[in-house]
Amino acid sequence: MVWETVRLxxxxxxxxxxxxxxxxxxxxxxVAAVIAMLTIGSGTxxxxxxDISKLGSNLLVVRSGRPxxxxxxxxxxxxxxxxxxxxxxxxxxxxxxxxxxxxxxQKQVRVIFGTESLTSGVTGTDSxxxxxxxxxxxxxxxxxxxxxxxxxxxxxxxETVRQQFFGAGDPEGEIIRVNRTSCKIIGLLxxxxxxxxxxxxxxxxxxxxxxYQRRIAGNRDIDNIYIAADDRTPTSExxxxxxxxxxxxxRMTPDRESDFAIRDMTQIADAMASATTTMTGMLGxxxxxxxxxxxxxxxxxxxxxxxxxxxxxxxxxxxGAHEKHILIQFLVEATVLSLLGGIIGILIGLALAxxxxxxxxxxxxxxxxxxxLAVGFSALIGMVFGFFPALRGARLDPIDALRHE
Amino acid sequence: MAAGAPLITFDKVWKSYGQxxxxxxxxxxxxxxIRRGEFVAIMGPSxxxxxxxxxxxxxxxxxxxGTYSFMSVDAGRLDRNRRAxxxxxxxxxxxxxxxxxxxxxxxxxxxxxxIYRGVASxxxxxxxxxxxxxxxxxxxxxxxxxxxxxxxQQRVAIARAIVTRPTLLVAxxxxxxxxxxxxxxxxxxxxxxxxxxxxxxxxxxHEADVADYAGRxxxxxxxxxxxxxxxxxxx
Numbered sequence: 001m002v003w004e005t006v007r008l009x010x011x012x013x014x015x016x017x018x019x020x021x022x023x024x025x026x027x028x029x030x031v032a033a034v035i036a037m038l039t040i041g042s043g044t045x046x047x048x049x050x051d052i053s054k055l056g057s058n059l060l061v062v063r064s065g066r067p068x069x070x071x072x073x074x075x076x077x078x079x080x081x082x083x084x085x086x087x088x089x090x091x092x093x094x095x096x097x098x099x100x101x102x103x104x105x106q107k108q109v110r111v112i113f114g115t116e117s118l119t120s121g122v123t124g125t126d127s128x129x130x131x132x133x134x135x136x137x138x139x140x141x142x143x144x145x146x147x148x149x150x151x152x153x154x155x156x157x158x159e160t161v162r163q164q165f166f167g168a169g170d171p172e173g174e175i176i177r178v179n180r181t182s183c184k185i186i187g188l189l190x191x192x193x194x195x196x197x198x199x200x201x202x203x204x205x206x207x208x209x210x211x212y213q214r215r216i217a218g219n220r221d222i223d224n225i226y227i228a229a230d231d232r233t234p235t236s237e238x239x240x241x242x243x244x245x246x247x248x249x250x251r252m253t254p255d256r257e258s259d260f261a262i263r264d265m266t267q268i269a270d271a272m273a274s275a276t277t278t279m280t281g282m283l284g285x286x287x288x289x290x291x292x293x294x295x296x297x298x299x300x301x302x303x304x305x306x307x308x309x310x311x312x313x314x315x316x317x318x319x320g321a322h323e324k325h326i327l328i329q330f331l332v333e334a335t336v337l338s339l340l341g342g343i344i345g346i347l348i349g350l351a352l353a354x355x356x357x358x359x360x361x362x363x364x365x366x367x368x369x370x371x372x373l374a375v376g377f378s379a380l381i382g383m384v385f386g387f388f389p390a391l392r393g394a395r396l397d398p399i400d401a402l403r404h405e
Numbered sequence: 406m407a408a409g410a411p412l413i414t415f416d417k418v419w420k421s422y423g424q425x426x427x428x429x430x431x432x433x434x435x436x437x438x439i440r441r442g443e444f445v446a447i448m449g450p451s452x453x454x455x456x457x458x459x460x461x462x463x464x465x466x467x468x469x470x471g472t473y474s475f476m477s478v479d480a481g482r483l484d485r486n487r488r489a490x491x492x493x494x495x496x497x498x499x500x501x502x503x504x505x506x507x508x509x510x511x512x513x514x515x516x517x518x519x520i521y522r523g524v525a526s527x528x529x530x531x532x533x534x535x536x537x538x539x540x541x542x543x544x545x546x547x548x549x550x551x552x553x554x555x556x557x558q559q560r561v562a563i564a565r566a567i568v569t570r571p572t573l574l575v576a577x578x579x580x581x582x583x584x585x586x587x588x589x590x591x592x593x594x595x596x597x598x599x600x601x602x603x604x605x606x607x608x609x610x611h612e613a614d615v616a617d618y619a620g621r622x623x624x625x626x627x628x629x630x631x632x633x634x635x636x637x638x639x640x
Contacts, residue, residue: 004520015508315504318465319518319565320493322486398465402504 002332009333012305013340020337023301026294027341027381028348031374033287035349036356038370041280043353043362045273050363052269058229059132059265060239062246081250081259082221090249091225095241097233100132103209105223109216111205112177113165120161122178122205124212132226140172140187143208151210153183158202159191176205181215183207235264294341295381302334302389313393314401326394334386335379342378346371410477411438412573412605413462418471418481420457420628431457433628434471441572444599444606446616446636449625456577458625459609463496463575464488476572493521497566501578503558505550511537511561512546518569536564540594556587560594567598574598576608580615592618 013020064082088103095101102125109122123129126148130137137156147154155178162171171185192201213220229238239262246260306313313326350366357364415437422429431454439445439462449455460466461473464480465488473481480491492498497518505514515533524532537546540560550558559579566574576595580588596618598604608619616622617636624632 004526311504312506315506316517316521317489318463318492318498318504320489320521320569322489322521324486325521399460402500 005329005332006336008329009336012333013337019301023297023337024341024344026297027291027338027378028294028345030287030291030294031342031345031378032349032352033290034284035346035370035374036352037283037287038280039350039353039364039366040356040360040362041276041283042367043357043365045276045280046365047362048272048276049269052265052272058235060227060229060235060242061263061265062225062227062242062260063223063263064260082223083225083260084220084222087246087249088222088225090245091227091242094245095227095238097230097238097241098227099230100128100226100228102126102128102132102226103222103224104129104226105209105212105217105221107216109179109205111161113174116165118161118164118203120203120205122207122212122216124207124209124216126209129206129226132228134228135192136190138188138190139170140185142187148208149210151208151214153181153211153215154186154208155183156187156189156206157185158189158204160200160203161205162188178205178207179216181211183211235266239264291377291381295338295385298334298338298382299385299389301337302330302386303392305333306330306389306393309393310396310401310404313396314398314404317396317398318402323394326396327390330390330393331383331386334390335382338382338385339375339379342375345378346374349374412441412476413437413439413607414472414474415458415461416472416474418461418468418473420454420461420466421469430628432461432468435628435630437623437630439605439607441605442599442603443621444596444619445608446619446622447607447609447625448611448616448622449631450611453625454628455609455625459575459577459607462573462607463498464491493518493569495572497569497571497574499559499562499566499574499576499579501581503550503555503562503582505558505561505565507551508549510547510549511542511553511564514550514561515564515568517565522569532568533564536568537561539567539598540564554587555583556590559583559587559591563591563594563598567602567604572605574604574606576606578609578611580610580612588612588615
C-alpha cells in the first residue's frame with residue numbers, strides 16, 4: 001500500500017515535470033544554500049584552526065605591556081617596560097613543563113641581494129626558536145650557540161625570500177643585506193604558505209637575537225618570548241607559572257598589575273574557531289529561511305494539485321478509498337516532492353562547497369550529520385506543508401467532488 | 406440476511422437542503438424496495454430527486470430523515486469511512502462521463518478499487534484482466550483513456566465497477582455520452598452482467614429505449630415515486 005502510494009506520487013510528479021521542478025526549486029535552493037554554507041563554514045573553521053596551529057600549538061607568547069582589558073590604556077606610571085634578557089634567563093632557569101623557550105624581536109626591514117630588494121619580516125632570535133614555533137629547515141643548519149651569543153651575521157630565510165633572490169637556486173652561503181648590515185645565509189626554512197589572514201609566512205628572515213638588536217633594532221629589547229609547552233603540560237597550567245617567574249624577575253610587588261601580557265595561542269585558536277562557527281550558524285539560519293519559503297511553495301502547489309484532482313479524489317472516494325488513503329496519498333506526494341528537492345539541493349550544495357573549497361583553498365568538509373539533517377528536514381517540510389492541502393482533499397464530499405468540472 | 410429480503414429499502418426517506426424558507430426537499434418521504442438481481446431504471450425530470458435517491462442507494466449520501474437499509478444494514482447512519490467500506494465491498498459505480506483516471510492504463514484503472522481493499526498486486530492484475538475480459542476489452546489493458554473510444558472507456562469503467570464482484574451496480578446515465586450503436590452495446594453488456602452474474606443494477610436514465618432494457622422502471626417526480634412498473638417485454 002505504501003509502496004503503491006509512493007509510486008503513484010512519483011507518477012503524478014512526472015506528469016507535471018515543469019510544475020514539479022518549479023515547486024522543487026524553492027526547496028532545492030534552500031537546502032543547497034544551507035548545505036553550502038555549513039560545509040564552507042566548517043571548512044573555514046578547520047582552516048582557521050590549522051592556521052593557528054601553524055603559529056605553533058601549545059604556544060604561549062609573552063610581550064611587554066598590559067593585557068588589554070576593560071581598564072583601557074593606563075596612565076603615566078605605566079610606561080611600558082620592555083622584556084629583557086634577564087626575564088628570558090629567569091624563565092629558562094626556573095620554568096618547568098616547557099619544551100622550548102625562545103626570544104624574538106621583529107621588524108619589517110628591506111632586504112637586498114644584488115639589484116633585487118624585498119621588504120621582509122626580520123626576526124632576531126636564538127636556536128630554540130625553530131623548536132618553539134615547530135618550524136623546520138629544508139636545508140642548511142640552525143644557528144649555533146656561539147653564533148647566537150656573539151651575534152654573528154648569519155641568517156635563515158623563508159621560501160619567498162629565496163624565490164625573490166635566487167629563483168630555484170641554492171641560497172646557502174650567499175650574502176644578503178638586511179637593512180645596513182650583511183649576513184650569510186646558512187639555511188632555508190620549510191614553506192608554510194599563507195595564513196587565513198593573508199599573511200605570507202615564508203617572507204621571513206631569521207638572525208641571531210644579538211645581531212638583530214645591535215645592527216637593526218639598535219636596542220637590547222626583546223619584543224616577544226615564545227614558550228612551547230611540553231606534551232604533558234597544558235598551556236593553561238603553564239601560564240600562571242610563567243606569570244609568577246616573570247613578576248619575580250621584574251621585581252613586581254603583589255599590588256601591581258603585571259606589565260606584560262601572556263597570550264595563549266590555543267585559546268586564540270578556540271576563540272577564532274568558535275567565532276567562525278557562530279558565523280556559520282548565522283549564515284545557515286538565514287539560508288534556512290529560504291527553506292521555509294520553499295515549504296510554502298510546496299503547500300501552494302499541493303493546494304493546486306488537490307483542486308485540480310478533485311474529480312480524481314471523488315472517484316477514489318466513490319470506489320471505497322477512506323479519508324486516510326487520500327490524506328496519505330497527498331502527504332506522500334508532498335513529502336516525495338520535497339525530499340527530491342532536498343536531495344538535489346544537497347548535491348548542488350556540496351558541489352558549490354567543493355567549488356568554494358578549491359577557489360578559497362579551504363578544506364572540503366562535508367558533514368554527514370548536516371546532510372542527514374537536511375534530508376530529514378526537507379521530508380519534514382513536505383509533511384508539514386503538505387498536511388493542510390492533503391486534509392482538504394481527504395475531507396472532500398465524494399458527491400461534490402464527482403460533480404467538479 | 407433472510408432469503409428474499411430486499412437488498413435495498415427506503416423507509417420514509419427524506420432528503421432536505423437549506424434552512425427555513427429556502428428549505429428544499431429533494432426526497433419527500435420515499436418508500437422503495439429493490440430485491441437482489443433486479444435491473445431497475447430510475448427516470449424522472451431534473452430536480453425530481455432521482456439523483457439524490459441514487460446517491461443514497463450508492464451509500465454516497467445519507468437521508469435527512471427516515472431509514473435507508475442496504476443489505477439489511479442501516480447505511481444511512483454509518484459514518485464516512487464505514488460507508489466507504491460498504492461501497493468498496495458491495496457497490497460498483499458507472500458514471501455518465503466514465504470518470505477514469507487520466508494518463509492511467511485501463512488495467513490500472515480497473516485495479517484501483519482492489520488497492521483500497523488491500524489486494525496483493527499480482528492478484529489485482531489477474532482480477533483486472535478477468536474483468537476486462539468480461540467487458541470484451543482483451544488486448545486494450547495497456548491503453549490509457551485518451552487512446553480509447555467513448556464506448557471502450559465506459560467498458561473500462563464497468564470493468565472497474567465489477568472487478569470487486571459487487572452486489573450492486575449503480576449506473577448514472579451510463580449511455581448519456583454515447584451514440585446509439587454504442588448505447589446498445591453497453592446496455593447489452595449490463596443486461597448480460599445482470600443475467601449471468603445476478604448483479605443487481607440500478608440505473609438513472611432519461612431515455613425510454615435505454616430504460617426498456619431494465620426489468621422495472623421507477624419514475625420520480627417532485628421528490629416522490631410517481632410510478633413503479635415492471636417492464637413486461639423484457640421480464
